[in-house]
Amino acid sequence: MRWIHWLAIGALSLTLTACATSPTGRQQLTLVSDDQLNQMGAEAFEQYQQELPKADAASQRYAQCIADALIDALPAEQQRAQDWQIRVFESEQANAFALPGGYMGVNTGLLSIAETQGQLATVIGHEMGHVLARHANERVSTQTATQLGLSVLSSASGMQGPAGEQMMGALGLGAQFGVLLPFSRRHESEADVIGLRLMAEAGFDPRESVTLWENMQAAGGGAQPPTWMSTHPSQGQRMAGLQANMDDALERYEQARQAGRTPNCPRP
Numbered sequence: 001m002r003w004i005h006w007l008a009i010g011a012l013s014l015t016l017t018a019c020a021t022s023p024t025g026r027q028q029l030t031l032v033s034d035d036q037l038n039q040m041g042a043e044a045f046e047q048y049q050q051e052l053p054k055a056d057a058a059s060q061r062y063a064q065c066i067a068d069a070l071i072d073a074l075p076a077e078q079q080r081a082q083d084w085q086i087r088v089f090e091s092e093q094a095n096a097f098a099l100p101g102g103y104m105g106v107n108t109g110l111l112s113i114a115e116t117q118g119q120l121a122t123v124i125g126h127e128m129g130h131v132l133a134r135h136a137n138e139r140v141s142t143q144t145a146t147q148l149g150l151s152v153l154s155s156a157s158g159m160q161g162p163a164g165e166q167m168m169g170a171l172g173l174g175a176q177f178g179v180l181l182p183f184s185r186r187h188e189s190e191a192d193v194i195g196l197r198l199m200a201e202a203g204f205d206p207r208e209s210v211t212l213w214e215n216m217q218a219a220g221g222g223a224q225p226p227t228w229m230s231t232h233p234s235q236g237q238r239m240a241g242l243q244a245n246m247d248d249a250l251e252r253y254e255q256a257r258q259a260g261r262t263p264n265c266p267r268p
């Protein structure tokens, strides 16, 4: 993503200072207007579609079917708040992304690792989680705050104790390793939890999320890990996080099944 561009926009929007709460109840710094970010998301998505090779129609239909089931499970307000779109791109790299505005991409390389609809729903639900939790806004806002050396940094990053102070002392290094990296991992874990709930509410078996990560682990074991995975928490942390929320997810899953949510998206 073009953070430099985003930073410039972010700096212009500082008057819109706001503190928000994420879907899991975490305090967030959101300085940028969602409309601006969504507009940039739309433009970037347009560009990706022009530049990246499109996957075959069957793969696109498959991902669309799963995304539709997940979107249907959202409250009406959250359905309308984004221009939810998904595209499958032809690439061996096991990668997926989400842009503000609800624009998502999945590579065919990930489709071969995700062996079932539930496993792909894990990936798409995770990406939707980033959008629903406004992670892009928070990230741009934190980077903007770092860039401008604002005192909001310490409250925005949630840094506490000697480690945090040390990072504040070495802002440059802190900005690179101390603030952004753990922050981003926190986002990943949060997106996992939101995605897990969402897939369960859509009627996908939440236990498939753990299977996906086992498959990712197996696929990443040989050569270098897929990009999508390397910036994420370790699979061990990740699976522990999913397991910790599994009882709750299974309840939601049971309720969804009883309510007739039984998605059927055959893998091509």
Ligand SMILES: [Zn+2]
Pocket: 126, 130, 187, 188, 191
């Ligand atoms: Zn992620």
